[in-house]
Amino acid sequence: MRLSTFRDVIGHQRVLGLLADEVASPANAYLFVGAASVGKATVARRFAAALLCPDGGVHTDACSTCRRAVSGAHPDVVVVEPQGRQNLGVEEARSVVSQAVLTPVEGPRKVFLFEEAGTMTDQAANALLKTLEEPTGSTVFVLVAESEDDLPATVASRCRTVHFGRVDEEALVEALTSSGIDRTRAENIGRIAGGRPGLALALVNSDEAARFREAWLSVPGRLHPAPGEAFVLAEEMLAELEPLLDDVDAESEDRTTRERRERNRRRARQTLLAGGLEILASWYLDAASLQLAGMVRNRDVPFDELTSVTPERAVRNARMVLDAMSGLALNLRPRLLLADLFAKLASED
Numbered sequence: 109m110r111l112s113t114f115r116d117v118i119g120h121q122r123v124l125g126l127l128a129d130e131v132a133s134p135a136n137a138y139l140f141v142g143a144a145s146v147g148k149a150t151v152a153r154r155f156a157a158a159l160l161c162p163d164g165g166v167h168t169d170a171c172s173t174c175r176r177a178v179s180g181a182h183p184d185v186v187v188v189e190p191q192g193r194q195n196l197g198v199e200e201a202r203s204v205v206s207q208a209v210l211t212p213v214e215g216p217r218k219v220f221l222f223e224e225a226g227t228m229t230d231q232a233a234n235a236l237l238k239t240l241e242e243p244t245g246s247t248v249f250v251l252v253a254e255s256e257d258d259l260p261a262t263v264a265s266r267c268r269t270v271h272f273g274r275v276d277e278e279a280l281v282e283a284l285t286s287s288g289i290d291r292t293r294a295e296n297i298g299r300i301a302g303g304r305p306g307l308a309l310a311l312v313n314s315d316e317a318a319r320f321r322e323a324w325l326s327v328p329g330r331l332h333p334a335p336g337e338a339f340v341l342a343e344e345m346l347a348e349l350e351p352l353l354d355d356v357d358a359e360s361e362d363r364t365t366r367e368r369r370e371r372n373r374r375r376a377r378q379t380l381l382a383g384g385l386e387i388l389a390s391w392y393l394d395a396a397s398l399q400l401a402g403m404v405r406n407r408d409v410p411f412d413e414l415t416s417v418t419p420e421r422a423v424r425n426a427r428m429v430l431d432a433m434s435g436l437a438l439n440l441r442p443r444l445l446l447a448d449l450f451a452k453l454a455s456e457d
């Protein structure tokens with residue numbers, strides 16, 4: 109069964125089915141984990157709506173409860189977020205604890221949405237534990253994080269974990285084209301977004317997507333083993349992110365606070381950089397594949413460029429790029445990480 113509140117969610121069929129089954133008797137706490145911008149918070153809001161909806165989120169047109177829950181205007185949906193600072197601290201946690209004992213304003217229960225649960229401090233986690241442990245039946249917690257390791261184990265172990273994967277690229281491109289976006293544009297956005305609908309939708313009105321992809325596809329032809337050159341190229345690729353980030357910013361639904369916008373921008377930068385590195389990795393995979401008579405993904409790259417590296421080096425380089433992506437996930441400084449990667453990609457040994 110698919111709930112109508114999930115109608116506009118792109119991908120995640122398995123997760124949506126699983127959550128639909130939970131609505132009738134939900135657990136006390138859920139933890140949604142998966143890569144940035146894959147749609148965890150989008151699904152969380154719609155799940156909250158279904159939990160409050162008099163029709164359990166099943167109707168032809170969204171009711172007032174569902175609409176308000178999704179837009180964040182329902183009194184029984186409490187969005188818990190870091191106040192100003194980067195971390196979700198003990199004050200916010202205490203405020204949740206005191207609100208959790210209150211009777212819901214309209215519906216059968218209150219839903220607390222932690223859209224950035226990964227920023228929770230240990231003190232905040234300790235303050236929340238008792239509330240998480242003693243279900244009242246009238247509260248549901250939905251915590252959203254990129255990984256279970258991002259939040260204290262004491263909290264994670266008390267939640268039912270729901271894993272979100274990347275959305276299939278073709279499904280994402282289909283969703284974009286069926287919403288009226290031109291196929292070429294949708295494909296460009298799909299490549300950059302790397303299975304993250306949140307990023308894809310933020311880029312829908314950007315004229316920069318095609319240029320961004322071309323810039324990353326041009327990297328192999330511009331590599332030079334000298335560290336200084338690699339550094340200059342790294343700076344340039346980081347600068348390529350800025351116009352896209354401005355467009356993502358303009359599309360953002362959250363205009364609540366400057367701090368929140370800055371956090372969103374920081375996350376979007378990380379995500380876009382991962383998207384750029386994926387494009388670069390796909391260039392090398394194409395180079396190997398073409399020479400081994402396989403499929404080529406980036407059909408607009410000239411064949412003589414792709415054959416300029418041997419298949420062995422192409423495979424080696426693709427692996428280096430993917431390793432760099434793990435470094436990015438570990439929050440290594442992107443400028444140094446890219447410069448180091450570009451120098452290694454250019455080296456002969």
Ligand SMILES: [Zn+2]
Pocket residue numbers: 157161162163164165166167170171172173174175
């Ligand atoms: Zn409803």
